[in-house]
Amino acid sequence: MIVNLMRRASFSAAHNYWLAEHSEDENRRAFGVWAARKPHGHNYLVEVTVSGDVDLNTGMVVNITDVNRALKRWVIDVLDGRYLNEEVSYFRRNAPALENIALFIWEALANSLPSGANLTKTKLWEMDTLWTELYKESDGAMTASLTRSYDFSASHRLHSLHLSDDENREIFGKCNNPNGHGHNYTVSVSVAGDPDSKTGMIFPLDELDKIVEEEVLMPFDHKHLNLDTPEFATINPTSEMLAVVIWQKLARRLPTSGGTRLHSVVVSETARNSFEYRG
Ligand SMILES: [Zn+2]
Ligand SMILES: [Zn+2]
Incomplete structure (x- = not known):
């Protein structure tokens, strides 16, 4: 009995779209109207989905408190209140676009969830009108949208x-x-x-x-x-x-x-x- 379990959490962070090693023109070409030297901020909302077999002894896939603990420790505490480009080393190498933040969350959680919890999706909203989803297809391939x-x-x-x-x-x-x-x-x-x-x-x-x-x-x-x-x-x-x-x-x-x-x-x-x- 495979059941999907969803947990949401939120954090606030600042970012900007600007690659220091590129010229002004290249940045404008790459990021369009979003190119900016100065940061701006968002209230992000993340939802992680973990899937697994229900343990008939406990009636649970996994204790959701443990999922939340991993989410807090490896994601929220690392990102909340930060200027991502400068304060989180991952985003020195990877532009802090929504898609990369979702990837960061995936990588942070994939190996830190309690055993029995299989991460199958992360969904991340930057605002009500913009979100990204990263999920594992049934054949194991990853899709990002x-x-x-x-x-x-x-x-x-x-x-x-x-x-x-x-x-x-x-x-x-x-x-x-x-x-x-x-x-x-x-x-x-x-x-x-x-x-x-x-x-x-x-x-x-x-x-x-x-x-x-x-x-x-x-x-x-x-x-x-x-x-x-x-x-x-x-x-x-x-x-x-x-x-x-x-x-x-x-x-x-x-x-x-x-x-x-x-x-x-x-x-x-x-x-x-x-x-x-x-x-
Ligand atoms: Zn932004
Ligand atoms: Zn109508």
Whole structure:
């Protein structure tokens, strides 16, 4: 009986994106708008997942108090309140991008967890709209992903051209209102791949922002999806189809296989439901 067990902890730290051995131009090229000589700070939130067989004597995989103790000793006490670039030796060699901080946490914990606890995932948030996940696939391979979430507001009418008016009313109810209704949408875009050895980033964040701005936010924000966008002129704009259409639009700008690739698109119409498409 394999059970996954999650534990969260938080820490505050400062960092900056600047490689001293590189010129100003090289730093601007590597880090884009995030290049800065002076540090800034974040309240980080980390969630570690450990997996293991339930011990029938105790009813536990492992004592979660021991997981928390290792997390505190090897991660929180080392990172909390620090200027990562200068005060944590690991980040003198590795740029303190979110992906590398997650890797640091992985390496710090992998061999210090109590026996029986197998580290399978670390998830690290820099803010509500930016997080990274590092996890072990079932075949043992490691995958790293970076997710950025974006908001836009749009109206739509759920109405399928393949159904009669009666059927549309029956299936979509008030969402079939002829004049539409609106949502504040959230779109979370994940890219997976190996962090760049110099910048520590899987994909340059300002480039991802630019692509999403051009492919998603500009065309959809403050629009009536059915009436104002060619994408949904004939497609029923459900959240499922929105996830698929956004994936297809992003896939024209990002690879979908190989090294750095588009990994997942999640669309939320309300906080209560979300729809994920992975191509
Ligand atoms: Zn930062
Ligand atoms: Zn709706």
